[in-house]
Amino acid sequence: MRNASPEGSRRACPERSRRVYLDHAAATPVLPEVVEEMIPYLSRNFGNPSSLHDFGQAPRKAVGEARARVSRLINAEPEEIFFTSCGTEANNFALKSVAARLREQDKGKHIITSSIEHHSVVNSAKALEKSGFEVTYLPVDKSGFVDPRAVKEAIKKGTILISVMHANNEVGTVEPIREIAGVAKEAGIYFHSDAVSTAGTIPVDVKELGVDLMSLAADQFYGPKGAGALFIKKGTRIIPFLHGGIQEDGKRAGTENVPGIVGMGKAAEIVLQNMSPWNERITSLRDRLIAGLKEKVDHIYLNGHPTVRLPGNVSVCVEFVEGESMLLSLNMEGIAAASGSSCTSHALKASHVLLALGVDPALAQGSLLFSLGKGNTEEDINHVLEKFPPIVDRLRQMSPLYRKK
Amino acid sequence: MRNASPEGSRRACPERSRRVYLDHAAATPVLPEVVEEMIPYLSRNFGNPSSLHDFGQAPRKAVGEARARVSRLINAEPEEIFFTSCGTEANNFALKSVAARLREQDKGKHIITSSIEHHSVVNSAKALEKSGFEVTYLPVDKSGFVDPRAVKEAIKKGTILISVMHANNEVGTVEPIREIAGVAKEAGIYFHSDAVSTAGTIPVDVKELGVDLMSLAADQFYGPKGAGALFIKKGTRIIPFLHGGIQEDGKRAGTENVPGIVGMGKAAEIVLQNMSPWNERITSLRDRLIAGLKEKVDHIYLNGHPTVRLPGNVSVCVEFVEGESMLLSLNMEGIAAASGSSCTSHALKASHVLLALGVDPALAQGSLLFSLGKGNTEEDINHVLEKFPPIVDRLRQMSPLYRKK
Numbered sequence: 001m002r003n004a005s006p007e008g009s010r011r012a013c014p015e016r017s018r019r020v021y022l023d024h025a026a027a028t029p030v031l032p033e034v035v036e037e038m039i040p041y042l043s044r045n046f047g048n049p050s051s052l053h054d055f056g057q058a059p060r061k062a063v064g065e066a067r068a069r070v071s072r073l074i075n076a077e078p079e080e081i082f083f084t085s086c087g088t089e090a091n092n093f094a095l096k097s098v099a100a101r102l103r104e105q106d107k108g109k110h111i112i113t114s115s116i117e118h119h120s121v122v123n124s125a126k127a128l129e130k131s132g133f134e135v136t137y138l139p140v141d142k143s144g145f146v147d148p149r150a151v152k153e154a155i156k157k158g159t160i161l162i163s164v165m166h167a168n169n170e171v172g173t174v175e176p177i178r179e180i181a182g183v184a185k186e187a188g189i190y191f192h193s194d195a196v197s198t199a200g201t202i203p204v205d206v207k208e209l210g211v212d213l214m215s216l217a218a219d220q221f222y223g224p225k226g227a228g229a230l231f232i233k234k235g236t237r238i239i240p241f242l243h244g245g246i247q248e249d250g251k252r253a254g255t256e257n258v259p260g261i262v263g264m265g266k267a268a269e270i271v272l273q274n275m276s277p278w279n280e281r282i283t284s285l286r287d288r289l290i291a292g293l294k295e296k297v298d299h300i301y302l303n304g305h306p307t308v309r310l311p312g313n314v315s316v317c318v319e320f321v322e323g324e325s326m327l328l329s330l331n332m333e334g335i336a337a338a339s340g341s342s343c344t345s346h347a348l349k350a351s352h353v354l355l356a357l358g359v360d361p362a363l364a365q366g367s368l369l370f371s372l373g374k375g376n377t378e379e380d381i382n383h384v385l386e387k388f389p390p391i392v393d394r395l396r397q398m399s400p401l402y403r404k405k
Numbered sequence: 406m407r408n409a410s411p412e413g414s415r416r417a418c419p420e421r422s423r424r425v426y427l428d429h430a431a432a433t434p435v436l437p438e439v440v441e442e443m444i445p446y447l448s449r450n451f452g453n454p455s456s457l458h459d460f461g462q463a464p465r466k467a468v469g470e471a472r473a474r475v476s477r478l479i480n481a482e483p484e485e486i487f488f489t490s491c492g493t494e495a496n497n498f499a500l501k502s503v504a505a506r507l508r509e510q511d512k513g514k515h516i517i518t519s520s521i522e523h524h525s526v527v528n529s530a531k532a533l534e535k536s537g538f539e540v541t542y543l544p545v546d547k548s549g550f551v552d553p554r555a556v557k558e559a560i561k562k563g564t565i566l567i568s569v570m571h572a573n574n575e576v577g578t579v580e581p582i583r584e585i586a587g588v589a590k591e592a593g594i595y596f597h598s599d600a601v602s603t604a605g606t607i608p609v610d611v612k613e614l615g616v617d618l619m620s621l622a623a624d625q626f627y628g629p630k631g632a633g634a635l636f637i638k639k640g641t642r643i644i645p646f647l648h649g650g651i652q653e654d655g656k657r658a659g660t661e662n663v664p665g666i667v668g669m670g671k672a673a674e675i676v677l678q679n680m681s682p683w684n685e686r687i688t689s690l691r692d693r694l695i696a697g698l699k700e701k702v703d704h705i706y707l708n709g710h711p712t713v714r715l716p717g718n719v720s721v722c723v724e725f726v727e728g729e730s731m732l733l734s735l736n737m738e739g740i741a742a743a744s745g746s747s748c749t750s751h752a753l754k755a756s757h758v759l760l761a762l763g764v765d766p767a768l769a770q771g772s773l774l775f776s777l778g779k780g781n782t783e784e785d786i787n788h789v790l791e792k793f794p795p796i797v798d799r800l801r802q803m804s805p806l807y808r809k810k
Contacts, residue, residue, distance in 0.1 A: 085494070
């Protein structure tokens with residue numbers, strides 16, 4: 001799928017007939033090959049993978065194949081992949097189940113994470129604080145980088161887990177995970193990384209990065225919703241997250257979402273093969289969009305680091321305008337973008353990520369995220385660069401705060 | 406889908422060309438109408454329901470419609486339905502999140518459940534014991550009934566939750582939930598019921614039953630894997646199960662599995678409309694199978710209650726034979742059945758349910774579960790009644806324990 005096709009009422013509305021999807025951080029289109037591979041597991045291969053009879057065989061084999069494919073995406077072993085229902089579950093699993101296990105063993109109650117993690121990490125950490133853990137939220141610099149030395153300094157007796165995301169989902173900054181993992185390893189502390197924004201998007205190698213746990217989500221790399229995974233390095237001490245049957249080696253019970261898992265595996269296989277050429281194109285479009293926005297809109301600021309960022313991430317703050325107003329105006333022009341994380345898009349609070357980067361709270365209200373994917377074209381970028389500047393002008397005309405400098 | 410069609414290598418193997426699926430307790434075929442309704446949410450409507458732009462609208466609306474459909478299945482309000490990834494997650498959610506909330510409020514640490522619950526309840530309860538809760542596992546009588554008076558007697562100061570399943574997934578016994586819920590209500594204690602085997606199978610009305618929390622799974626009623634729900638009555642004190650974004654009212658964060666949820670909603674709508682005629686047929690086939698087995702096989706015993714049981718459940722113990730041997734021999738004749746719960750089918754331990762019913766451990770090794778569904782026919786039953794007795798004879802000939810009485 002390149003652009004989602006215009007349909008229904010859109011056809012009667014020529015000025016909205018072009019639809020440009022630039023919200024891949026919220027959801028990626030599912031590849032047609034992925035859907036095709038899933039459908040038999042919604043129909044003739046409906047059996048339960050745990051069943052000993054023939055109906056269980058095809059689903060069981062398919063889950064095993066998907067596990068191998070996902071493991072190859074991040075250079076893990078198949079038995080180190082534990083399927084979950086989403087990236088959020090994988091993050092909850094990593095934090096809560098390691099914390100519970102090490103508490104049982106009286107290893108300590110201190111966790112280190114960053115101040116720009118996804119809400120599924122931040123709020124899991126907060127829940128752990130409520131149940132007696134202590135959490136250090138490390139600051140970041142203005143590009144969004146976590147300093148490995150700050151991680152080292154935060155370690156104390158009783159530190160049991162360090163969790164720092166591989167790349168930030170809002171501003172796109174790619175963190176120095178290898179260095180941070182090295183600090184953790186040296187201190188003998190488990191290291192988890194939320195790789196939901198990177199796995200399937202940029203090269204991820206758990207061995208080279210040196211992580212003990214890593215979270216993935218299929219819907220970030222052209223796979224289906226409802227499928228995620230937690231990489232757990234062999235030997236990592238962890239209690240089950242879902243208690244029940246024997247699925248996922250007893251660590252994540254529940255009948256497997258076979259079609260979702262199959263789709264995740266197929267998507268992993270395809271993105272692994274195509275990552276390099278796709279990213280070359282996406283990065284070039286990203287840089288064109290950034291350059292064009294800077295040229296055509298004044299008082300616009302790129303969030304994060306200019307180059308050490310996700311290939312498709314164009315996160316900006318636009319002064320004197322509200323993010324949501326821009327979003328809705330762009331939508332009227334057929335352009336789908338986001339303001340902050342999709343998980344909080346109805347909450348309308350200033351992004352904790354932007355505030356942690358030191359962005360002024362007023363400016364943070366004018367945040368906008370264009371996230372590009374493999375289906376985007378030069379024409380999409382031209383369309384944004386044509387439609388967006390007049391939107392900003394119009395909204396600023398209505399803004400009492402705006403005065404042309 | 407009636408019987409799964411024979412395909413591939415099966416075609417070359419005429420004696421196996423008939424395939425009779427009698428393992429609906431492990432997985433039900435997904436209705437074609439359900440698959441059809443899901444597919445658009447795997448393709449053009451791939452957007453994130455939380456997105457404010459057009460791509461978020463169709464998925465958001467579809468999730469809302471599914472929530473309403475699922476609520477109607479159990480006579481709940483839409484805002485009382487919280488989607489999960491499976492029944493196991495719903496059971497973990499109910500037990501762990503209520504326990505955590507009431508512990509925070511110092512309400513107590515005692516939980517009552519039965520000794521025949523699904524592993525997702527039993528093992529969640531055991532995990533809670535490890536973290537300081539006390540759990541009473543109530544016995545059942547030889548039919549598998551939990552006695553409401555025993556529930557009442559087990560209540561003490563500090564009891565915060567009672568969890569008893571609506572019907573047992575292995576032996577099919579339907580519990581007196583209304584009476585047990587009444588006991589809980591009188592004592593001011595939350596009542597949860599695992600209705601994974603009943604919701605979508607027999608009439609379930611949360612208001613009439615008087616439950617505070619109830620678990621459901623789509624793959625038990627011709628919906629997809631990867632979709633379940635927890636009913637949480639308005640006002641019930643509970644902490645989130647997955648921490649993160651704002652989805653599911655903040656109680657179960659994570660991007661929604663939109664196709665799965667849509668499929669669950671469609672399946673709920675269809676089964677609600679057809680439950681009565683389907684069950685009439687299924688019950689009649691069940692009773693024919695039970696009568697036929699008793700007639701044709703000696704030393705065979707029906708587990709559970711003769712009439713107060715799930716419409717499709719035929720759970721038996723066959724003396725002097727191993728369950729798994731019967732299962733594999735039946736499979737050679739194209740018949741799919743189960744021995745114990747599918748969640749433990751590779752574990753090969755005697756079922757905790759049968760042992761709780763007082764079945765002799767040796768006899769419990771010979772357990773077999775035929776679970777019928779809407780696609781089964783008289784011919785299916787005839788096929789089993791033709792093929793099964795000689796299988797038992799043959800296996801008994803090989804058994805050193807067997808001596809004809």
